[in-house]
Amino acid sequence: GAVVSQHPSRVICKSGTSVKIECRSLDFQATTMFWYRQFPKKSLMLMATSNEGSKATYEQGVEKDKFLINHASLTLSTLTVTSAHPEDSSFYICSARSGTADTQYFGPGTRLTVL
Amino acid sequence: AQKVTQAQTEISVVEKEDVTLDCVYETRDTTYYLFWYKQPPSGELVFLIRRNSFDEQNEISGRYSWNFQKSTSSFNFTITASQVVDSAVYFCALTLPLISNFGNEKLTFGTGTRLTIIP
Numbered sequence: 001g002a003v004v005s006q007h008p009s010r011v012i013c014k015s016g017t018s019v020k021i022e023c024r025s026l027d028f029q030a031t032t033m034f035w036y037r038q039f040p041k042k043s044l045m046l047m048a049t050s051n052e053g054s055k056a057t058y059e060q061g062v063e064k065d066k067f068l069i070n071h072a073s074l075t076l077s078t079l080t081v082t083s084a085h086p087e088d089s090s091f092y093i094c095s096a097r098s099g100t101a102d103t104q105y106f107g108p109g110t111r112l113t114v115l
Numbered sequence: 116a117q118k119v120t121q122a123q124t125e126i127s128v129v130e131k132e133d134v135t136l137d138c139v140y141e142t143r144d145t146t147y148y149l150f151w152y153k154q155p156p157s158g159e160l161v162f163l164i165r166r167n168s169f170d171e172q173n174e175i176s177g178r179y180s181w182n183f184q185k186s187t188s189s190f191n192f193t194i195t196a197s198q199v200v201d202s203a204v205y206f207c208a209l210t211l212p213l214i215s216n217f218g219n220e221k222l223t224f225g226t227g228t229r230l231t232i233i234p
Contacts, residue, residue: 002162034222043206043224044160091158095222102148102212104222106160 003027004096006107013084014115021079021110023094029074030096034104035067038091050077084114117142117209121225128197129233136192136228138207148210149183149190150222155203166190194230202232 003026013019023033032051036044048064050056050071058064066088068080077096081088091111095104118141128134140149151163164174166183174181178195194201207225 041229043226046221049221093158093160095160102210102220103150103162103165104210105162106152108157108159111158 002103002105004030004094004105004107006094006110008110009108010111010113012113012115015085016083019081019084019112021081021092021094021112023077023079023096023107025075025096025098025105028096028098030077030098031074032097033071033077034095034097035069035077035079036093036095038093038109040091044093047079081112084112086114088112089114117144117147117211117223119207119209119223119225121205121207121228123228124226125229125231127231127233130199131196133193133195134197134230136194136205136207136230138190138192138225140188140190140207140209142209142211144211146212148212150208150210151181151190151192152206152208153203154206154227160206163192197232199232199234202230204229 005024005026007022011019034049035047037047038044046059047062048056048058048069050069052071052074056069071077089112091109093109095106097104120139147168149166153161153163164181171183180193182191204227206227208222210220210222
């Protein structure tokens, strides 16, 4: 149990385009989902927390207009990187948690490369 | 605020050796959860263990064991008879429970320890 998927696993796009990443909880209802960014050989940096049906809470320094998060259902959250630039290239990982559970289960990550 | 320190940036051991990964944490809260995650080269974070602050009993799962000591604020992870498949980055993390008065249930990660098992 507790499987989280992400799609796509890799994406390469041109500068200025928008990219959408999906995060799905496959066998549980995720009331809360988290989006992280990870630079090479670094730890995970929390970008935002989203609860189903409400607006995401962004961490300090994360541009909400740049990184649009939607958590429309209990099994799906999306992260859209708008007008992507090379500095947005990174590994993006989502995690999901159900109800009052304290364990976050992570997706396999999405490697974004902006040319 | 919470803090998790993994002082060992990289460790290399020869296959079949035992290895211990250190984790030291800081929190003002008396109720919290500690985690270990494994991140293999594929990138996915694999959940290994969760331990709550009231349970100091050590745990063993196959070749893995965890030593939680509140007196030293440590939650160390030992791999016995290491194998090449154990090569990965290991993260220790801490979170406060959802009922915390501080209202912060985010995961605080350590910087990770890159473990390389040499065949």
